[in-house]
Amino acid sequence: MGRLFLRLIEEDAAYELHAGLSSRDDLEDVVGADLVVDVTVPAVSPGIVEKAVRAGIPVLVGTSGWSEPRLADLRRVVAEVDGPGVLVVPNFSVGSVLATAFATMAARFYESVEIVETHHPGKVDSPSGTAIRTAELIAEARRDLGPVRAPHVDQRARGQQVASVPVHSLRLPGIEARQEVIFGGTGETLSLVHDTTSQAAYEQGIRVSLAAVTTVTGVVVGLDKLLPLGAPGA
Numbered sequence: 055m056g057r058l059f060l061r062l063i064e065e066d067a068a069y070e071l072h073a074g075l076s077s078r079d080d081l082e083d084v085v086g087a088d089l090v091v092d093v094t095v096p097a098v099s100p101g102i103v104e105k106a107v108r109a110g111i112p113v114l115v116g117t118s119g120w121s122e123p124r125l126a127d128l129r130r131v132v133a134e135v136d137g138p139g140v141l142v143v144p145n146f147s148v149g150s151v152l153a154t155a156f157a158t159m160a161a162r163f164y165e166s167v168e169i170v171e172t173h174h175p176g177k178v179d180s181p182s183g184t185a186i187r188t189a190e191l192i193a194e195a196r197r198d199l200g201p202v203r204a205p206h207v208d209q210r211a212r213g214q215q216v217a218s219v220p221v222h223s224l225r226l227p228g229i230e231a232r233q234e235v236i237f238g239g240t241g242e243t244l245s246l247v248h249d250t251t252s253q254a255a256y257e258q259g260i261r262v263s264l265a266a267v268t269t270v271t272g273v274v275v276g277l278d279k280l281l282p283l284g285a286p287g288a
């Protein structure tokens with residue numbers, strides 16, 4: 055992802071690279087930048103984002119692992135500093151954002167839903183950030199209806215519950231990223247599947263996010279906030 059960002063920044067005359075950092079670099083090097091992009095690992099992402107926010111720099115976060123408790127901590131830091139905004143984008147793919155929006159729309163019609171996410175074996179975190187966000191949005195859409203029905207979740211093979219939704223993570227060669235949200239109803243199931251077949255799927259969302267991040271105030275989560283979802287002809 056870091057390399058993809060570097061290429062897109064290089065290709066766009068609106069941007070100039072201040073520094074491209076890895077785990078071996080000093081985080082102080084972000085000071086002086088107009089914008090920080092964080093695409094690292096969940097374990098270090100909060101520290102990087104807080105450092106940038108406290109240095110007065112807007113941040114675009116693509117790293118996974120930003121569940122609601124983490125976002126709540128970040129909102130506190132951003133409010134305390136009263137400075138730049140942070141845009142957290144769990145998935146830069148437009149198709150993935152649409153699939154999550156469709157799942158959120160379906161959430162109130164079904165009591166049972168489970169998520170199966172499959173990624174390449176190099177992915178260190180599970181469940182995926184997209185699955186966490188999807189589960190949280192489904193739960194939020196059902197707030198007055200209560201948790202989803204998920205029997206026997208005390209058994210490990212029933213997955214990890216995120217906001218009451220069981221999530222199952224697969225790591226397999228031959229796959230970039232895939233998510234299936236399966237709703238179970240009376241005499242029917244509804245499956246919403248999104249496949250990312252190459253990182254090219256992230257390019258449009260990255261460009262939109264880069265253009266928007268310096269105008270964001272507070273903590274904004276999701277590419278859906280930047281896209282005209284639901285607008286006729288969108």
Ligand SMILES: NC(=O)C1=CN([C@@H]2O[C@H](COP(=O)(O)OP(=O)(O)OC[C@H]3O[C@@H](n4cnc5c(N)ncnc54)[C@H](OP(=O)(O)O)[C@@H]3O)[C@@H](O)[C@H]2O)C=CC1
Pocket residue numbers: 055056075076077078093094095096098115116117118119143144145146147183256
């Ligand atoms: N939002 C989205 O649409 C997408 C998000 N992602 C997420 O983006 C993140 C990165 O994914 P990906 O590029 O595939 O992962 P990689 O493992 O290929 O890259 C991780 C990067 O983080 C760097 N890093 C690790 N630790 C530190 C540290 N302490 N300080 C600074 N940099 C560090 C690594 O540097 P080094 O090389 O030195 O180890 C490396 O450059 C993941 O969380 C992934 O889930 C991925 C795809 C799409």
Ligand SMILES: O=C(O)C1=N[C@H](C(=O)O)C[C@H](O)C1
Pocket residue numbers: 118119144145146173174177181182183184185230231232
């Ligand atoms: O690590 C990945 O590859 C991806 N990570 C993000 C996630 O955790 O949801 C986005 C996408 O699924 C690819």
